[in-house]
Amino acid sequence: MIVGERRFSVYTLEEGEVLLWDTVAEYQQVSSQQKESFGTLRGTGRLKVATHALYFDFDDWSLPILKLLFKKDIHLLKGEGLNLKDVAEYAEIFELSSQNSDVSLIKECFPERSVVNTVFLRSNIATFLKEEGYDHPHIRETFRALHAIHSPYSTLEVVYTLCSELLMANKLEREERDLRLHEIVVSRRRITPFDITWLQFGLSESTIFDESCFLVYPLSEDHGRIRLTTCNVYFMPIHSGGFDSSPVERYSISSIHCVRRLEYRSFPCALEFWFSDSGPLWMVVFENQETRDNIYKQLMESTAAKEQKNSLIYLSASLSPESLLHLWQKRKISNYEYLLALNFQSGRTFLDISQYPVFPWILSDYKSESIDLEDSRSYRKLDNSIGALNIERLSTLMQRCNDMPSPKFLYGSHYSSPCSVVHFLVRSAPFLMLKLQNGRYDHPGRLFREISETWTNVNNQVNNFNELVPEFFSIVENELPENSLTRFSGRTWYPGIFLVNEYGIDFGTCQDGRKVDNVELPPWANGSPSEYIRMNRKALESDYVSEHLHLWIDLVFGYKSRSLENHNLFFTDVFETQRPDIAAEFGRTPKRIFSVPHPSRNFDVSKGILEESRYFIGEIFNLHEFSKVSAESNFIVDATVTADMIFTVWNDGAFLSHALNTEDVGKHFRRLSLSASSIEERLRNCKFTVVRETSTDCVILGTDTGSLLFYSVSLGILSSICIDAHQGELCSVLFEAESNTVISSSKDGTIRCWACEKESGPLSNCVLSGPGRLVYDLDAEDIVHDIAMERDPVDSQTMLAAVVDNAYVLLWKLDLICRHSDDPVLRPLIKISSVLSSTFRSMVVRDNLCFCEPWDNSGYTTGLVWMSSNGLMEYDVIDSIYWSHLKRMEWRNQASFWSRVDKCHILVLESNGQLSLVRFAYSQGKMEIVATKSVEDIDTGEVTKIGCYVSDIGKNSFAAYIVLRTGKIFGCILSV
Numbered sequence: 001m002i003v004g005e006r007r008f009s010v011y012t013l014e015e016g017e018v019l020l021w022d023t024v025a026e027y028q029q030v031s032s033q034q035k036e037s038f039g040t041l042r043g044t045g046r047l048k049v050a051t052h053a054l055y056f057d058f059d060d061w062s063l064p065i066l067k068l069l070f071k072k073d074i075h076l077l078k079g080e081g082l083n084l085k086d087v088a089e090y091a092e093i094f095e096l097s098s099q100n101s102d103v104s105l106i107k108e109c110f111p112e113r114s115v116v117n118t119v120f121l122r123s124n125i126a127t128f129l130k131e132e133g134y135d136h137p138h139i140r141e142t143f144r145a146l147h148a149i150h151s152p153y154s155t156l157e158v159v160y161t162l163c164s165e166l167l168m169a170n171k172l173e174r175e176e177r178d179l180r181l182h183e184i185v186v187s188r189r190r191i192t193p194f195d196i197t198w199l200q201f202g203l204s205e206s207t208i209f210d211e212s213c214f215l216v217y218p219l220s221e222d223h224g225r226i227r228l229t230t231c232n233v234y235f236m237p238i239h240s241g242g243f244d245s246s247p248v249e250r251y252s253i254s255s256i257h258c259v260r261r262l263e264y265r266s267f268p269c270a271l272e273f274w275f276s277d278s279g280p281l282w283m284v285v286f287e288n289q290e291t292r293d294n295i296y297k298q299l300m301e302s303t304a305a306k307e308q309k310n311s312l313i314y315l316s317a318s319l320s321p322e323s324l325l326h327l328w329q330k331r332k333i334s335n336y337e338y339l340l341a342l343n344f345q346s347g348r349t350f351l352d353i354s355q356y357p358v359f360p361w362i363l364s365d366y367k368s369e370s371i372d373l374e375d376s377r378s379y380r381k382l383d384n385s386i387g388a389l390n391i392e393r394l395s396t397l398m399q400r401c402n403d404m405p406s407p408k409f410l411y412g413s414h415y416s417s418p419c420s421v422v423h424f425l426v427r428s429a430p431f432l433m434l435k436l437q438n439g440r441y442d443h444p445g446r447l448f449r450e451i452s453e454t455w456t457n458v459n460n461q462v463n464n465f466n467e468l469v470p471e472f473f474s475i476v477e478n479e480l481p482e483n484s485l486t487r488f489s490g491r492t493w494y495p496g497i498f499l500v501n502e503y504g505i506d507f508g509t510c511q512d513g514r515k516v517d518n519v520e521l522p523p524w525a526n527g528s529p530s531e532y533i534r535m536n537r538k539a540l541e542s543d544y545v546s547e548h549l550h551l552w553i554d555l556v557f558g559y560k561s562r563s564l565e566n567h568n569l570f571f572t573d574v575f576e577t578q579r580p581d582i583a584a585e586f587g588r589t590p591k592r593i594f595s596v597p598h599p600s601r602n603f604d605v606s607k608g609i610l611e612e613s614r615y616f617i618g619e620i621f622n623l624h625e626f627s628k629v630s631a632e633s634n635f636i637v638d639a640t641v642t643a644d645m646i647f648t649v650w651n652d653g654a655f656l657s658h659a660l661n662t663e664d665v666g667k668h669f670r671r672l673s674l675s676a677s678s679i680e681e682r683l684r685n686c687k688f689t690v691v692r693e694t695s696t697d698c699v700i701l702g703t704d705t706g707s708l709l710f711y712s713v714s715l716g717i718l719s720s721i722c723i724d725a726h727q728g729e730l731c732s733v734l735f736e737a738e739s740n741t742v743i744s745s746s747k748d749g750t751i752r753c754w755a756c757e758k759e760s761g762p763l764s765n766c767v768l769s770g771p772g773r774l775v776y777d778l779d780a781e782d783i784v785h786d787i788a789m790e791r792d793p794v795d796s797q798t799m800l801a802a803v804v805d806n807a808y809v810l811l812w813k814l815d816l817i818c819r820h821s822d823d824p825v826l827r828p829l830i831k832i833s834s835v836l837s838s839t840f841r842s843m844v845v846r847d848n849l850c851f852c853e854p855w856d857n858s859g860y861t862t863g864l865v866w867m868s869s870n871g872l873m874e875y876d877v878i879d880s881i882y883w884s885h886l887k888r889m890e891w892r893n894q895a896s897f898w899s900r901v902d903k904c905h906i907l908v909l910e911s912n913g914q915l916s917l918v919r920f921a922y923s924q925g926k927m928e929i930v931a932t933k934s935v936e937d938i939d940t941g942e943v944t945k946i947g948c949y950v951s952d953i954g955k956n957s958f959a960a961y962i963v964l965r966t967g968k969i970f971g972c973i974l975s976v
Helices: 087-093 102-109 157-170 174-191 289-301 321-329 335-345 391-403 418-425 430-436 451-460 529-540 543-556 571-575 582-586 623-627
Strands: 019-031 042-050 053-058 065-069 075-078 118-129 139-150 207-217 220-229 232-237 249-252 256-264 267-275 281-285 616-622 636-641 645-650 655-659 669-672 688-693 699-703 708-712 717-722 730-736 741-746 750-755 773-779 784-791 798-804 808-814 830-832 850-852 862-867 872-878 883-890 895-900 905-910 914-921 926-934 943-949 957-964 968-975
Touching: 019 053, 019 157, 019 174, 042 157, 075 157, 118 157, 157 174, 174 207, 174 220, 207 289, 220 289, 256 281, 256 289, 267 289, 321 335, 335 529, 335 543, 418 430, 571 582, 636 688, 636 943, 636 957, 645 688, 645 957, 688 730, 699 730, 741 784, 750 784, 895 943, 905 943, 905 957, 914 957, 914 968, 926 968
Parallel strands: 730 784
Antiparallel strands: 019 042, 019 139, 042 053, 053 065, 065 118, 075 118, 118 139, 207 220, 207 281, 220 232, 232 249, 256 267, 267 281, 616 968, 636 645, 645 655, 655 669, 688 699, 699 708, 708 717, 730 741, 741 750, 750 773, 784 798, 798 808, 808 830, 850 862, 862 872, 872 883, 895 905, 905 914, 914 926, 943 957, 957 968
């Protein structure tokens, strides 16, 4: 296969071989035996010196590439100082007979001229590659030959010294040889300076960094230097020292769409550059993680890089897994795009076939004349790992696993390995199989011949568990990177091109007489590779797969990966930590992205609890029926409602979420219990005690052990955890969006403010660094039952108030933006206790405290409001400096529950079943009822919480909800 404008590339090298030198040269061969295949070779071309061999690539492509291995039978001599007139001496050195006809050939080939810049080699074996530019099996011939290489433009002193060093290294035993060759490569990489003549704008380009490294390609490496300037990023290979050598690669900074950190051979030392969404990729490997991380930091901090942050990457690197899941659930991205993005998130790359993107087998019918994609029987079971599809085979493997000593594993080969990738893509990248098979193609009977046969083997053979690659589903060329294995050859791309023997390679004939050519397709593909890919992609995007794909994601990217219990433990999972290099040969399992069950795609959060046409909905649904809580004593202790969801915490510690969908009640129920999820051991036995919504896609939870957790609403998973936020049970949690601060209170008598650190995306993507970065630690001296906060309209600081167990209220003022206070002990500004009702302490409940502002334009005042047991609404008026005075207002009936609606309104539920919307008028010293609704059918003694939430029902209407201990939720609309 022809690769670009040159037939020689890093793919021509042996696996693990590194190209060190490349220069223009002339070649002349004199042999004592006439070889059969190509006759005597002579011509101009390029000399390539690599760690294992010397190559000569002729300009005339009708001649093959000559490869001479650095073996013990190689003899090396430089021409400088050699007297060619003394033929006897010359013949003796190269073990040629002076009587042989070679003598006359020597005289003819090397007339009386200087042989400076000439290197001579004598060998007994030669290998011939890529005649006419095609990837035929390598031809090895044994014959004694003399090879003369002359460079008319540059000295070959470097070549002679390098070849001598490599020849000595290759004569060592394997372990010593590999170590010495590695030392030679690293040394040359470090000492090779970047040639500034390659800079596009010369010295006007300021250098940001310049570092030795190597680029990774499938089964290949290209060593050199990377330089980032204010204009471009360059890679200069170390073999570019010769005349008219391969040009330095260059891309403008503006073309960098993404830079992401990766592992290479299990070491975190690589960066991957994306040059546009479907453009070429670079995978750059540095000497260690520290160098990689420093360069990544410099790149992100550079002015040029910052200008690109809004255009970062193809689906993945700029988004968190949770954000991608949200896009997938909302059908903003396809199943194909989601799987590809998850591959990228888990560290997979098109450039390293030991961690190539992996896709599932989707269909199971490859023999029918037509296929019905509406029929579930046409599909593979996505809830089983590839090795568990056949129960009989699984039973055999389990027995073998039980009988083996520790460490045990179930599968001896992986579902994604270099061999499996090359197996599927051999027609597009035949050179990779030649690398893996020592210059030969695999036996015809083992090649990828037929889709149906391959599916049968995957289901039955005890050493074949291959999943698929993205090319089986790619219907548009730019869905794959420009330098992916099916795009970079220069051929016109079309879906399924990898199934066609475009280059007419002779792969051999099977024992049954069938010649291996194009891949045989299922009958329903009608002989068309493009049709097969189209149907495969259509199946991938089908409703059936959308409903079940999350199950396969659990196995490959989720909590069921590397699990013997889930029949999903591979050889590499067990030994990868003992042998980090094992992945290069056998593949590796993707990094785990999700530690809890992945939600399905069809979880619908698009419908709200109320509709404008219904004044009172009544009982919407009963969570208790869907919660599978068996004990009758279980009851709700806290709840919160958003426009799409209801979240409840129960006395047994369970956290339940439910979509507020009045048309399909109960279908989208979720239950999250820490004791049943794979979270840190310290959280397994704790209970949820408090839940609070935020203005973002997040719910904050508190536990009885003092931990804080973030729950992603759209994903249905815990996305971040802060263990030991307090020493006691969490009582209340608030979130201040502008400063990105979480405020929590506990029965241990503390109130704490935590800084959330997040680069982008919803609050659920935030991380409380370490155990949580503590900004303020306030000592309330007793159990804190409730907290409230509000921004001061004058100085923009945050007012924080707390109701404390011994019946007093505390107020602080905090600077949450700058996170700084002049008061080192953070004493409260005011403490109120004497005026409170004697029964206040017994009546304290959550949401008992809030800040409100006047609705009648009476000035910059803010009221702190709470409720006491005798039906009084008590509040105090605050200006920006002090508390002016306390006011009381008698309520007409006993107020069972109340909740803040906004800065001017509260929602009150009286004991007589009256639900009222109340507006404050501080200057008039009264409260005004602006809307009311009788809910007398509700037992107010069973109410846990009431509240309002934002809905699309209109400016002058409020959507109210009432939560009962039993799990029943009621809702109504209050119109002003």
